[in-house]
Amino acid sequence: QVQLLESGGGSVQTGGSLTLSCAGSEFIHSGGYSGWFRQASGKEREGVASIYRGNGATYYADSVKGRFTISQDNDKKTVYLHMTSLKPEDTGMYYCAYGPIRGWRLLRTDFDYWGQGTQVTVSS
Secondary structure (H helix, E strand, O other): OOEEEEEOOEEEEOOOOEEEEEEEEOOOOOOOEEEEEEEOOOOOOEEEEEEEOOOOOEEEOOOOOOOEEEEEOOOOOEEEEEEOOOOHHHOEEEEEEEEOOOOOOOOHHHOOEEOOOEEEEEEO
16 A cells, blocks of 8 residues: 655745645555645634656646655655745644545545645744
């Protein structure tokens, strides 16, 4: 079974930067989508970004375009979310996820495997 472990969360001030990492293992195949989701207190979990492991194509939620960058190592086992120009509304628990078949739509139902999350707090 695919296992995912997030790291890199923390507290930063508005305008700061933070990079999250997700170490994955036991992937079924070389394709599929790695994604990042976040959930703020009292809100639904929402898709942030995803990357197709096969060719590195990326997809972003409108709210983070131009500020966040998703990437992966050459071995595709580790995915990153580089966040810049952080805002208080970026605060939340960030989850790494993997969808074996789909993931470009950033839909929760397309992702079958999830990490436990890492907290990101942006203060003003």
